[in-house]
Amino acid sequence: MSNPTIRNxxxxxxxxxxxxxxxLNDSRPVGEETRQRVLRAAxxxxxxxxxxxxxxxxxxxxxxxxxxxxxxxxQFNPILDRFLQAMAEAAARHGYRILTFPTITLEEELATYExxxxxxxxxxxxLSNTNQDDPRVRSLLDIGFPFVAFGRANPDWDFPWVDVxxxxxxxxxxxxxxxxxxxxxxxxxxxxxxxxxxxxLQGYRTAMxxxxxxxxxxWTERIGNTHANAYAGARQxxxxxxxxxxxxxxxxxxxxxxxxxxxxxxxxxEPGRDLAVVGFDDAPIAxxxxxxxxxxxxxxxxxxxxLVTTLVDICNExxxxxxHVLLQPELIVRASSxxxxxDRVTR
Numbered sequence: 001m002s003n004p005t006i007r008n009x010x011x012x013x014x015x016x017x018x019x020x021x022x023x024l025n026d027s028r029p030v031g032e033e034t035r036q037r038v039l040r041a042a043x044x045x046x047x048x049x050x051x052x053x054x055x056x057x058x059x060x061x062x063x064x065x066x067x068x069x070x071x072x073x074x075q076f077n078p079i080l081d082r083f084l085q086a087m088a089e090a091a092a093r094h095g096y097r098i099l100t101f102p103t104i105t106l107e108e109e110l111a112t113y114e115x116x117x118x119x120x121x122x123x124x125x126x127l128s129n130t131n132q133d134d135p136r137v138r139s140l141l142d143i144g145f146p147f148v149a150f151g152r153a154n155p156d157w158d159f160p161w162v163d164v165x166x167x168x169x170x171x172x173x174x175x176x177x178x179x180x181x182x183x184x185x186x187x188x189x190x191x192x193x194x195x196x197x198x199x200x201l202q203g204y205r206t207a208m209x210x211x212x213x214x215x216x217x218x219w220t221e222r223i224g225n226t227h228a229n230a231y232a233g234a235r236q237x238x239x240x241x242x243x244x245x246x247x248x249x250x251x252x253x254x255x256x257x258x259x260x261x262x263x264x265x266x267x268x269x270e271p272g273r274d275l276a277v278v279g280f281d282d283a284p285i286a287x288x289x290x291x292x293x294x295x296x297x298x299x300x301x302x303x304x305x306x307l308v309t310t311l312v313d314i315c316n317e318x319x320x321x322x323x324h325v326l327l328q329p330e331l332i333v334r335a336s337s338x339x340x341x342x343d344r345v346t347r
Contacts, residue, residue: 004045013041024119039111042118043143063099064091064311065122067109069129070102075226075255078283079300083150086304087126094312098126110139117145124311126150130161131195146314148307151196160314162306162325166196166280169296169329170203170250173278176294176331177248178211181340182276186219186237186246188230188256197222200252200280219246223256230259238267238275247340248276254283254295261289261336277336280329291335299327 006024010017015038022028023038030038041047066087071077088098099122103109113136116122124146127136134153141159149161170187177185187204190197201220208215218240221233230251237246251257257279264271271277272291279286282297306325313320 004047006047008045009038009042009047012045013038036111039114039118043114046143048118048120060315061121061123062096063122064096064124064126064308065099065101065113065116066126066128067101067103067112069104072226076283076285078254078285079281079298082300083128083304086301087308090305090308094308096123096308096312106135110136113139113145117143123315124148126307126311129196131193132198146311148311148314150303150307153195158323160310160320160323162303162310162327164298164303165326165328166200167203167206169280169331170200170252171207172203172329172331173250173280173294173296174204174207175211176333177250177276177278177337178207178213180276180337182248183213184216184219184244184246184248185213186221186249188233188249188251188260189220189222190225190252191222197252204250216244218244225253225256227255227259227262230256231263232259234260234263235267238263238269246275248278248337250278252280254279254281254286254293257293257295257336258285258289261291261293272336272338274338276338276340282332286332287334289336294334294337295332296329297332298329302327 006017006020010020013020015034019030019034020038022030023035024042068080084098084100091098101112103112113125125140126148128150130137130149130151130153132153137149137153137157137159140147141157147159149159151163152161174185185208187201189201192198205215219237221236223229223233234249237249249260251260257277260277261271264275264277269275277293279293279295282295286293286295310320
């Protein structure tokens with residue numbers, strides 16, 4: 001059907017035109033079952049609201065939508081804070097604003113995208129924390145709505161993304177520890193469904209293989225990104241017999257690295273002397289830890305700038321010079337990545 005109308009949507013959903021209007025404009029309360037039926041009908045017909053009729057200049061809202069998962073009270077997310085600031089500043093320079101909204105589940109996020117597209121609430125979306133075959137990416141590709149992503153999803157899907165090269169970063173961190181004399185290096189990795197975690201873990205494995213160093217299966221723990229999980233994982237490493245116990249641990253975030261540091265102290269070891277620790281993110285707290293944390297710093301300001309600039313170009317139908325951008329993290333060396341002394345190898 002070409003150019004479906006609100007009347008077509010009403011007929012497909014089995015409701016009145018007024019009810020469709022209430023749902024798409026969020027102007028009156030409508031039962032959730034009816035609301036979802038209207039949204040499904042509008043989506044299946046390819047209907048989009050006429051934003052010009054909503055008095056939006058040049059059919060543009062000059063708003064970009066962005067959603068995230070709220071962090072639990074006992075966790076921090078410094079990357080999110082810096083990312084939001086970078087996007088907001090970049091958008092303002094181009095005359096746009098970022099419309100942010102938290103969502104708890106993937107289903108809620110997808111439904112929110114669908115509704116915002118239908119009512120013409122934003123000109124495009126910024127996605128983050130993407131995973132393999134990410135359904136959000138697939139959904140927006142299928143309907144042809146403008147978006148950019150902080151992260152990759154599927155090499156066969158052509159969409160604009162900016163990412164930080166976690167493989168190269170963790171490889172560099174592992175090589176740094178090897179150069180400092182460490183041979184038994186552990187990695188606190190993320191769970192298997194995390195594509196970013198897979199990239200970072202590959203950096204560790206590649207560096208160890210290139211150095212001809214064996215990796216004991218007990219030196220890799222796949223955990224969630226929490227302090228408690230990292231603390232428990234580090235205690236597992238530190239409880240191994242002295243001749244196979246890791247002398248260094250790479251954690252995929254600074255929050256996890258803090259869990260390792262605290263586990264080392266509680267085990268009677270001095271982090272930065274008896275156990276080297278490396279994190280990822282360079283959170284503001286990293287330099288104030290005891291010892292200050294060696295970590296990988298992400299170019300978040302550049303990520304936000306490139307994403308927003310790319311989305312502005314897409315919305316204005318400009319040619320994209322780069323659709324895929326892979327930025328390099330920087331290793332920040334501090335006191336937590338100790339040089340290994342021979343007399344500490346068997347401690």
